[in-house]
Amino acid sequence: MALGEDPAGMAGDAHVVFIGRIRSPWSERSQCPKNLRQAREDGATATVEIDPPYRDGLLGLDGVSHVIVLYWMDRARRDLIVQHPRHATRAKGVFALRSPVRPNPIAMAVVKVLGLDQAAGTIAIDAIDCLDGTPLLDVKPYYASTDAVPDAVVPQS
Amino acid sequence: MALGEDPAGMAGDAHVVFIGRIRSPWSERSQCPKNLRQAREDGATATVEIDPPYRDGLLGLDGVSHVIVLYWMDRARRDLIVQHPRHATRAKGVFALRSPVRPNPIAMAVVKVLGLDQAAGTIAIDAIDCLDGTPLLDVKPYYASTDAVPDAVVPQS
Numbered sequence: 001m002a003l004g005e006d007p008a009g010m011a012g013d014a015h016v017v018f019i020g021r022i023r024s025p026w027s028e029r030s031q032c033p034k035n036l037r038q039a040r041e042d043g044a045t046a047t048v049e050i051d052p053p054y055r056d057g058l059l060g061l062d063g064v065s066h067v068i069v070l071y072w073m074d075r076a077r078r079d080l081i082v083q084h085p086r087h088a089t090r091a092k093g094v095f096a097l098r099s100p101v102r103p104n105p106i107a108m109a110v111v112k113v114l115g116l117d118q119a120a121g122t123i124a125i126d127a128i129d130c131l132d133g134t135p136l137l138d139v140k141p142y143y144a145s146t147d148a149v150p151d152a153v154v155p156q157s
Numbered sequence: 158m159a160l161g162e163d164p165a166g167m168a169g170d171a172h173v174v175f176i177g178r179i180r181s182p183w184s185e186r187s188q189c190p191k192n193l194r195q196a197r198e199d200g201a202t203a204t205v206e207i208d209p210p211y212r213d214g215l216l217g218l219d220g221v222s223h224v225i226v227l228y229w230m231d232r233a234r235r236d237l238i239v240q241h242p243r244h245a246t247r248a249k250g251v252f253a254l255r256s257p258v259r260p261n262p263i264a265m266a267v268v269k270v271l272g273l274d275q276a277a278g279t280i281a282i283d284a285i286d287c288l289d290g291t292p293l294l295d296v297k298p299y300y301a302s303t304d305a306v307p308d309a310v311v312p313q314s
Contacts (some may be wrong), residue, residue: 003210007174013292014229015169016261036303050252053160054260056238060249063312067252070227070263072171081213092217095207095224095296103211104173104294106227108265110304135170137261139252141311146193147267148305154298155220 001082001091007103008078018135019057020050020121022071027132029075035098036109039127045114046128048136050121057139058118066142067123069109072135073100088157100130110142158239158248164260165235175292176214177207177278179228184289186232192255193266196284202271203285205293207278214296215275223299224280226266229292230257245314257287267299 024046026032033039048069050058061067080101084091094102107130115124123139142148181203183189190196205226207215218224237258241248251259264287272281280296299305 001213005210010172010174012169012172013175014231015167015172016263017164017167018170019260040303053162054238056158057250057252057259059239060247060253060314063310064253065311066306066309068265070261070265074171081211082216090217093214095214096217096221096298098297098300102214102295103176104227106173106263106295108225108227108297110306112306138259138263140255140265141253142306142309143255143311144307144309146197148307148309149223149267149269149299150301150305150307152223152299152301152305153220154222154300157217 003079003081006079016072016137018072019054020048020136022128022130022134022136023047023049024128024130024132032131033129036127036129039129046125048123048125048139052121055118055121058116062116064113064141066110066112068140068142069111070138071107071130072137073105073107073130074135076100076105078103078105090157092157106137158237160236160238163236173229173294175229176211177205177293179285179287179291179293180204180206181285181287181289189288190286193284193286196286203282205280205282205296209278212275212278215273219273221270221298223267223269225297225299226268227295228264228287229294230262230264230287231292233257233262235260235262247314249314263294
């Protein structure tokens, strides 16, 4: 089900700046894991690359075990609001899915930090589910106290 | 420490659309909890309001216990890259902080769903740490399998 107006063609209410890129092993959609679980099973690591103007933002991240990465799924269409994923038994709204196709194609992943190089602006991470070169929007420290809900439930579709 | 160029004044690499608003009990910064832990301790619930064109996106969210909410901290400046929060003993980069002040002022909260009204476009949630009327960017289902890391560590600052 499509939106009446495609957000990609709208004027926009605010703008984002790309502060870096994600370096992943995948340069084509056909190779790319469909989600973070698949990516983790693949066992391939990745790198978050931060552009020079923003590298000071990494100060104090040492010792942080996990980060939240926000990235811009720049190849995803934005005009669908209900979708029928191949793995699901019924159609679902985009807010009930983690599909990159959504009005604002912002993906979120919780990843393990394997290494940090502030001067080079890089964070080595255990896995990611996007194409090489995907634009980076933000990195945040992951706090188990508020971000971890081990007993959260999503019903089987 | 300020950035050489303020992202707020840059052309932007992509645009976001506001798909709704967050209704919270706080209309002034002085009342607003500083983070989600504080908000939860306050015990005040909140509501995610989705605008009519996007309400079909809630289809299939019933039964989901927790959602990830992405919202746009529209009052936050974007030009600081290192900050010294009042509670911290030393200055930190924005990627080591959950401060709303960052190049892309996107906040992320994991919240409990208390109620869902697809026709009205509302999700009642247990807590939020932003001002009433804060623009909404996205809602995603929370998957414990990939989003919950109970043993994640952030060293004491």
